[in-house]
Amino acid sequence: MKPQFDHQGITIVPVKTKRQLRKFIMFPWKIYKKDPNWVPPVISEQKKFFNKKKNPYFMHSEAQLFLAYRMGQVIGRISAHTNTRHNQFHHDRTGFIGFFECINSLRGAAALFNAAELWLKEKGCDRIWGPENFSVNHNLGLLIQGFNQPPVVEMTYNPKYYIRLFEGSGFKKIQDLYAWKTNLEDKPPKKVQDVAILARTMPGLVVRKINMKDVQKEAEKIISIYNQAWDKNWGAVPLTPEESKKMVHDL
Incomplete structure (x- = not known):
């Protein structure tokens, strides 16, 4: 060009x-x-x-x-x-x-x-x-x-x-995006606490720390959750396997 x-x-x-x-x-x-x-x-x-x-x-x-x-x-x-x-x-x-x-x-x-x-x-x-x-x-x-x-x-x-x-160049807003802040010294909102309590009662649900000895395998699970969580969000595009690996590497 x-x-x-x-x-x-x-x-x-x-x-x-x-x-x-x-x-x-x-x-x-x-x-x-x-x-x-x-x-x-x-x-x-x-x-x-x-x-x-x-x-x-x-x-x-x-x-x-x-x-x-x-x-x-x-x-x-x-x-x-x-x-x-x-x-x-x-x-x-x-x-x-x-x-x-x-x-x-x-x-x-x-x-x-x-x-x-x-x-x-x-x-x-x-x-x-x-x-x-x-x-x-x-x-x-x-x-x-x-x-x-x-x-x-x-x-x-x-x-x-x-x-x-x-x-001035003709662009118009199509979506609002927000950044949220919270004080870590404050307790989570009651709604969040209630959902957390309910989640702990779900059959088969286990909360554990990430296994740093097998980061790659853990990363695959994290990216899978990430793609599913964002699936219905505005403009969402699933990460490719290659993009996922790079994101994990950068982290």
């Missing part, structure tokens, strides 16, 4: 080289360097995530990363990706965007969204969901409340002006 230009001099370049990938990975530091609530990603893990030989996502789906330049400086980034597993599971042709970061420029954001849209159309997609970092099993969503505190583990974080960039 050739670089694309809008009339305001913004250049969109598909990431093809290691140097471009490094710029893609490091760009968030430009956006969040003065934000005390931002939790930066681990650079080495990001490199592995985008490595087609190390991320099992690429065994079934495709992705293209883009950088936005203005006057020679990177001002934004985005990924456009297909998720074949999602479309097979939900019987649709959804394309996805993720890893979106951009300066406070509606034109810059629109140029990134346009590049992603064109790429996804070429792949046969007829609608776009996002932001979703490759899969619902990874970081997803746009923060719209709670900008005054660090994000919960595996939950998204972004500047408040991103809401304007998305809505």
Whole structure:
């Protein structure tokens, strides 16, 4: 794909080289360097995530990363990706965007969204969901409340002006996602306690610790439970065996 230009001099370049990938990975530091609530990603893990030989996502789906330049400086980034597993599971042709970061420029954001849209159309997609970092099993969503505190583990974080960039480019909310906090010094809610008591009376139910001497076998059980638990949730996509192994390895 050739670089694309809008009339305001913004250049969109598909990431093809290691140097471009490094710029893609490091760009968030430009956006969040003065934000005390931002939790930066681990650079080495990001490199592995985008490595087609190390991320099992690429065994079934495709992705293209883009950088936005203005006057020679990177001002934004985005990924456009297909998720074949999602479309097979939900019987649709959804394309996805993720890893979106951009300066406070509606034109810059629109140029990134346009590049992603064109790429996804070429792949046969007829609608776009996002932001979703490759899969619902990874970081997803746009923060719209709670900008005054660090994000919960595996939950998204972004500047408040991103809401304007998305809505100003025609995106609409399709689902609310929540992060919950609790004080460990407080007792669990009565409903939770009642369910726990009832569960203990179920015939054949055994509660035990994980056997760390056989992590792989235990992991298979955990992933099986994970896939079943999320089966009916919005946007759920079961993990493949390869994705399961990687998730366990990362943990």
